[in-house]
Amino acid sequence: MEKLVIQGGMRLSGSVTISGAKNAAVAIIAASILVDGVCKIENIPDIKDVFTIVNIIQNLGAKVTYISEGIIEIDSKNICSHRADYDQVKKMRASYYLLGALLGRFKCACVAMPGGCDFGARPIDQHIKGFEALGATVNLQHGLIEVVAPELRAGHVYLDTVSVGATINIMLAAVFAKGTTIIENSAKEPHIVDLANFLNAMGAKVKGAGTDIIRIIGVDHLKGGCYSIIPDQIEAGTFMIAAAAVGDDVLIKNVIPKHMDSLTAKLIEIGAQIEELDDAIRVKNIGNLKSTNIKTMPYPGFPTDLQPQMVALLSASRGVSVVTEGVWDNRFQYADELKRMGAKIHVDGRTAVIEGVSALWGAPVRATDLRAGAGMIIAALMADGETEITELKHIDRGYVSIENKLCMLGAKIERVDE
Numbered sequence: 001m002e003k004l005v006i007q008g009g010m011r012l013s014g015s016v017t018i019s020g021a022k023n024a025a026v027a028i029i030a031a032s033i034l035v036d037g038v039c040k041i042e043n044i045p046d047i048k049d050v051f052t053i054v055n056i057i058q059n060l061g062a063k064v065t066y067i068s069e070g071i072i073e074i075d076s077k078n079i080c081s082h083r084a085d086y087d088q089v090k091k092m093r094a095s096y097y098l099l100g101a102l103l104g105r106f107k108c109a110c111v112a113m114p115g116g117c118d119f120g121a122r123p124i125d126q127h128i129k130g131f132e133a134l135g136a137t138v139n140l141q142h143g144l145i146e147v148v149a150p151e152l153r154a155g156h157v158y159l160d161t162v163s164v165g166a167t168i169n170i171m172l173a174a175v176f177a178k179g180t181t182i183i184e185n186s187a188k189e190p191h192i193v194d195l196a197n198f199l200n201a202m203g204a205k206v207k208g209a210g211t212d213i214i215r216i217i218g219v220d221h222l223k224g225g226c227y228s229i230i231p232d233q234i235e236a237g238t239f240m241i242a243a244a245a246v247g248d249d250v251l252i253k254n255v256i257p258k259h260m261d262s263l264t265a266k267l268i269e270i271g272a273q274i275e276e277l278d279d280a281i282r283v284k285n286i287g288n289l290k291s292t293n294i295k296t297m298p299y300p301g302f303p304t305d306l307q308p309q310m311v312a313l314l315s316a317s318r319g320v321s322v323v324t325e326g327v328w329d330n331r332f333q334y335a336d337e338l339k340r341m342g343a344k345i346h347v348d349g350r351t352a353v354i355e356g357v358s359a360l361w362g363a364p365v366r367a368t369d370l371r372a373g374a375g376m377i378i379a380a381l382m383a384d385g386e387t388e389i390t391e392l393k394h395i396d397r398g399y400v401s402i403e404n405k406l407c408m409l410g411a412k413i414e415r416v417d418e
């Protein structure tokens with residue numbers, strides 16, 4: 001069993017480069033199923049979720065070539081199967097993008113109910129509503145989702161809840177649907193825009209991505225091409241929070257500062273010093289951080305995927321903070337782990353009240369999910385003494401060698417295999 005052993009109290013300084021966005025990469029790799037030709041994709045992050053989706057499309061028949069670090073070529077010409085079973089898809093949530101992509105290509109898809117982080121109920125009713133609006137019939141049985149459409153025709157979908165996954169799945173399924181598909185109340189996350197840009201670069205006609213109405217004008221086919229994935233908003237945010245916690249002067253490079261606006265505003269509010277550059281952000285801890293209130297929301301609101309990291313920071317900031325989770329039902333499971341480090345957190349449903357303590361202390365803790373694991377790392381960097389973090393499989397799904405990047409900035413972290 002691997003664990004991270006972190007010595008707290010080290011200050012961070014220097015520069016770190018952010019990798020390509022996980023949530024864009026997994027959608028774009030699935031979207032390559034729709035492309036008739038070779039796609040060269042750059043800035044691919046070297047993380048487990050990418051290996052998993054690459055492995056799944058290879059099993060379906062795609063040819064994937066690793067060109068060099070962060071660059072792959074995908075040729076989906078020989079994909080002949082429209083079925084992905086549970087043993088393939090159980091490791092990650094985003095494997096449900098196969099439904100939209102395979103439906104778009106073959107007019108049928110059969111994919112097992114996917115796995116991923118456990119935040120309570122993760123329904124897919126909005127994905128189903130979208131597929132049905134395009135003329136498909138959806139059957140759920142024996143843990144499989146089967147979607148079949150004799151013919152894909154454009155549809156008009158108003159999402160009942162803003163869903164990243166449903167927006168992406170409907171976009172994928174609609175690329176070849178005859179006419180203009182309209183998605184209203186669509187998600188606006190940076191990776192939605194990145195997927196639309198990828199599809200458009202391959203010949204699709206997707207308009208309005210990044211607003212709450214997306215229009216997809218059906219085309220006959222997508223050609224190959226080259227595309228570079230955007231920087232990871234959540235990795236960038238994680239490093240910004242780490243730097244706000246213990247950074248003397250940290251330059252975070254390969255960032256789109258606009259994507260970070262909600263976090264930047266909060267960090268300034270609690271007392272961190274932030275300087276925005278063209279494609280980088282400089283963050284300094286100048287001491288005396290104070291409490292704040294946060295509610296997570298779909299983009300451009302404060303991202304739920306930065307909530308645990310921010311709660312870790314607020315646990316050692318002066319005053320009482322109230323953090324409300326506005327996206328997931330059960331995203332405070334990690335609070336008990338932070339309490340082992342001396343944090344004072346009271347969770348009631350979707351709200352956590354955090355009473356800042358003067359210091360956290362090192363303790364053995366678990367990464368209960370991907371971003372909770374990042375939160376534990378930030379807490380460990382601030383704590384007095386040594387922290388051991390186990391269940392690294394979650395962290396490795398979504399961060400490119402996070403401990404090496406932090407060590408380059410001056411942290412003391414070792415990965416130990418017991």
Ligand code: EPU
Pocket residue numbers: 023026093094117121122123124125126127128161162163164165166187298304305327328329370371398
């Ligand atoms: N929802 C429904 N019905 C649906 C779909 C979603 O009610 O059919 C609800 C969910 O239960 C949730 C809300 O809508 O309450 C938002 O869910 P969404 O579909 O937006 O989430 P997702 O697509 O499953 C993606 C990210 C998550 C991130 C959320 C919210 C990927 C691969 N995953 O999940 O990222 O938390 O959006 O921003 O893009 C992570 O990277 O650590 C991660 C968990």
